[in-house]
Amino acid sequence: MVSPISIPDNAPFTPEQRQWLGEFIGKLLARPAAEPAGPPLPVTVLFGSQTGTAEGLAKKLVKTLKKGNFEPNLQDMSTYDRERLAKEKNLLIITSTYGDGEPPDSALEFHTWLMSDAAPTLAEVNFSILSLGDSSYPDFCQCGIEFDNRLAELGANRIYPRVDVDVDVDVPYAEWSQAVIAVLAPAASVVAANGAPADEIEEVGFSKKRPFPSAVLANYNLNGPGSKQTNHIVLSLESSGISYEVGDALGVFPENPACVVDEIIAALPFKAGDVPTSTGEEVPLREALLRHYDIGNINKTVITKWQKRSGSPFLRSLVEADDKQAWEDFCWGRDLIDLVLDHPADFTDGEDFVSVLKKLQPRLYSIASSPAAHPGEVHLCVGIVRYDSHGRKRGGICSTYLGDRLTGDSKPGVFVHHNNAFRLPADGGVPVIMVGPGTGIAPFRAFLEERKATGAKGKNWLFFGNPHEATDFLYGTELEAFRKEGVLNRMDLAWSRDQKQKIYVQDLMLKEGAAMWEWLQDGAAFYVCGDASRMAKDVDAALHTIAREHGKLSAEEAAAYIAQLKRDKRYLRDVY
Ligand SMILES: Cc1cc2nc3c(=O)[nH]c(=O)nc-3n(C[C@H](O)[C@H](O)[C@H](O)COP(=O)(O)OP(=O)(O)OC[C@H]3O[C@@H](n4cnc5c(N)ncnc54)[C@H](O)[C@@H]3O)c2cc1C
Ligand SMILES: NC(=O)c1ccc[n+]([C@@H]2O[C@H](COP(=O)([O-])OP(=O)(O)OC[C@H]3O[C@@H](n4cnc5c(N)ncnc54)[C@H](OP(=O)(O)O)[C@@H]3O)[C@@H](O)[C@H]2O)c1
Ligand SMILES: Cc1cc2nc3c(=O)[nH]c(=O)nc-3n(C[C@H](O)[C@H](O)[C@H](O)COP(=O)(O)O)c2cc1C
Known part of the structure; x- marks a missing residue:
């Protein structure tokens, strides 16, 4: 029995085309891995990355391609020879978006050139794009979208629809990479007989998927009285097996403030029971709101789902108008609690309620210590985000968790986010x-x-x-x-x-x-x-x-x- 794979909603296809493509790729994926036949297929994997996520995925993809009958070529947009572009046979782009919908630094020059009249026609190029982003930003995945549109405009052949990734990269990356590999060269497919991608081997050690519960060794304010608050935080990596280099960042999983969680629960129109989390486990609603769901800043996606369950004429007109500035004006300085109190909605139960919410995401902090100077420790310098808006004192979820809510027993979940794009010169003699x-x-x-x-x-x-x-x-x-x-x-x-x-x-x-x-x-x-x-x-x-x-x-x-x-x-x- 062959199950079709789901084609992303953002794909420029009709529903019929989407169904056909889903079934076609489903069939390819279900085929047993074939022996490589013919010369290896050249594939260029071109990445644009600011903090290493796209780069990491590009490297992973190249590793996977090497297991099949492909000739992969990893390229960083910052050093990519543009003369090659029109000669590429198969081009897979992985890029993030930065600033206000801008390309990451490493992609800026290539992007500017590609958008200009100097860009060549690309009639011989097959391409597909994985676009990394975060839907809390108004210009979600803008850079990938621009590359996608421009390559098509220059005559390149889109072999698989662009996939826009909202923060969590693992599942969309796996689906996109499997699909493009299947479309590119069925005979060289690296999909194992059981259908699992060859590189989906369980990670060993601590990672974003399995954060290390780290003891807090020190946590104090670096600023003097009357000023803002910036905390120096020392976390233990003892017995974790985690290593890092200067230039890396530390991911920290926060907890939401209990007082706001309780205020939300008290205002909900149903009795709090157990609810599912993104990992599939069932936990009490309070626990879910403390540790699993984002009760901070709201965005268009959350509000659109909320509006369907609310009679608020204001929210209806906001959604119907779909005006970028109006979204930004409404979302800025508002959190979930503002929807709960000011635009009450009807939820059948807790499961329906959490289905509207975003997953609580870890925050990154640039590591402030050298492992050579502080073995077994990692240090952070965290600015505590506080502000007043719409009649409420508010705080950033993770920075106030670190600055206000850690206790002697707290063990925040952490992982290292490696960033090869921010390293000291290899030659210590360089100023x-x-x-x-x-x-x-x-x-x-x-x-x-x-x-x-x-x-x-x-x-x-x-x-x-x-x-x-x-x-x-x-x-x-x-x-x-x-x-x-x-x-x-x-x-x-x-x-x-x-x-x-x-x-x-x-x-x-x-x-x-x-x-x-x-x-x-x-x-x-x-x-x-x-x-x-x-x-x-x-x-x-x-x-x-x-x-x-x-x-x-x-x-x-x-x-x-x-x-x-x-x-x-x-x-x-x-x-x-
Ligand atoms: C690679 C990287 C490295 C980083 N390194 C550091 C570091 O070393 N130190 C550090 O402190 N941070 C660092 N950050 C930022 C950090 O990741 C968090 O974004 C920061 O701590 C805020 O997170 P939060 O959860 O506290 O706030 P959130 O809950 O995410 O809230 C922040 C949001 O609150 C809203 N907001 C903030 N101020 C106002 C205001 N005045 N009025 C209305 N709304 C407002 C905005 O929507 C803002 O986006 C880094 C980020 C990255 C990506
Ligand atoms: N994206 C996020 O989630 C996030 C989270 C936390 C912080 N941040 C940002 O990161 C920054 C770090 O916060 P922080 O409190 O450590 O420091 P900061 O707000 O950047 O302030 C540090 C110094 O920079 C000065 N400054 C202000 N505007 C400047 C400019 N245009 N050019 C150069 N210097 C300027 C400030 O001066 P004055 O204040 O006197 O003008 C202050 O003296 C904040 O600006 C904040 O916007 C972002
Ligand atoms: C300062 C900053 C600005 C960002 N701006 C956007 C944006 O405008 N649109 C978007 O979709 N994502 C935005 N993102 C999210 C990144 O694209 C996303 O985290 C991506 O996974 C990072 O990949 P990289 O590590 O390869 O650069 C932004 C992230 C940061 C830290």
Whole structure:
């Protein structure tokens, strides 16, 4: 008996085509693995990735393809030779989306070129796209969507519909990769006889699927009284077998605040019983709302499902108008509790209620320690998100869990998110410039510890900024010590609110532009970490100015110089 596979809803097919394709691929997948026949099929797997997820999947896909009669070729968009594009036979793209619907840094140049008139016709190219994203952002999977549309516009042949992935990559990746492999070359299929993909072997050790319950060894506020709250958190990795490198991030599974969970349950129109979780187990509703479902920020998907069960005329008009700005205006600063209280809905039972909710997702934090300096530990620097909106005091789910709700017995579930796109130079002699205001300091504390532990000879220059020197000099004592020891050769500090006029890190960069240009000419690598929406953009603009003013380059030459820095992995960003 052959079961058809489900074709994604976003596919540009009619229902009949979707059914046909589903049955066709289902049949291919059900065939026993055949002996390879003929020459191996060339397949280029091209990825665009900011924090390593797309890169990891691309590598996994290449590994799988190698088991079949394929000749896979892994390519990073940042270094991909565009001249090859029109000659590709089979092109599988995996990309994420960043910023406000923008390509990840590594894909930016390729994306700009592909969208321009310079892009060639691609009549000979077969392609399919796996687009990673997060539906909490208004421009969900925008980068993958743009690649998909543009390749088709240039005449390429879409062999399998684009799959848009909403945060959880495992299942959609497995379905997409199986399907494209089946479509590309049935005879070379690597699907095992039992139907399980060859690379779906149970992971050993701790991972996102099996987080490590980590003891909290220290947790304290780095800011002084009267300021914001940024916690230094030390977690134990003892006996976990987990290893990490500086530049990696730590994933943390949060718990929702019990007081808000109880407020939600008290307002629901049914008696709380057991409900299913995404892993299939049944747990009491309270437990499910504490640990399994997202009761924080709401989005279009949640509201659309909610509206079907609510008589709210406001929600109906919001859904019917489907206006991007109106969605953003309504969702900003509102959580599930606002729907529960202001737009009550009818749910048959707890199962119906949780079917509307998103899964509670882990948050990533740039690791602030070097394993060489702190064996068996991992350190984080977490800004606690608090704000008032719509008459309520609110907080970020994970940062307030870490900052407010951990107890002596808490063991938050953690995993390492490897990020090869944010590494120290392999050659310790290469100078390093680091720009990390606020919590952006996190990976640079780790970098400095690592450079010290490895005895790296390269010079180190840090730009740090925060509102006030007296209260907000995160890791000030340690940084001063690095300075005295000669590990930190230069440190420029931007105290934004210690004087009338704001001073930001990019102002100090511009002031020190001549020296910065010299460091860059000496081969320095340039790193940025912290706020993506404003700081990272302004720092990028300052870098262009420095290249123009001190390198005597035109605007175009400066842009080309900086693009080359990125290609050479000398301009790396960890921004959020
Ligand atoms: C690779 C990476 C590395 C990171 N490293 C760090 C790090 O080292 N340190 C760190 O602190 N964070 C870091 N972050 C950010 C971190 O992952 C979380 O996003 C952050 O802690 C907020 O999560 P939360 O669960 O507390 O907030 P959430 O519950 O996710 O809420 C945040 C949301 O609250 C809403 N919101 C926030 N402020 C307001 C406001 N004023 N008005 C209205 N609505 C508002 C917004 O919708 C915002 O998106 C990193 C992120 C990434 C992707
Ligand atoms: N995506 C997320 O989920 C998420 C979660 C947490 C934090 N964040 C972001 O990450 C950032 C880190 O938070 P944080 O509290 O550690 O630090 P922060 O808010 O970035 O502040 C650090 C310093 O940067 C300054 N700054 C403000 N605008 C700037 C700009 N355009 N260019 C350069 N510097 C600028 C601030 O000055 P002033 O404040 O005096 O203007 C402050 O002195 C926050 O900005 C926040 O937006 C994002
Ligand atoms: C700062 C930031 C901005 C993001 N912006 C978007 C966005 O606009 N649209 C979207 O669909 N996903 C967005 N995402 C989600 C990422 O695309 C998603 O997490 C993806 O899996 C990351 O893959 P990568 O690690 O390969 O870069 C954003 C994530 C971050 C941290």
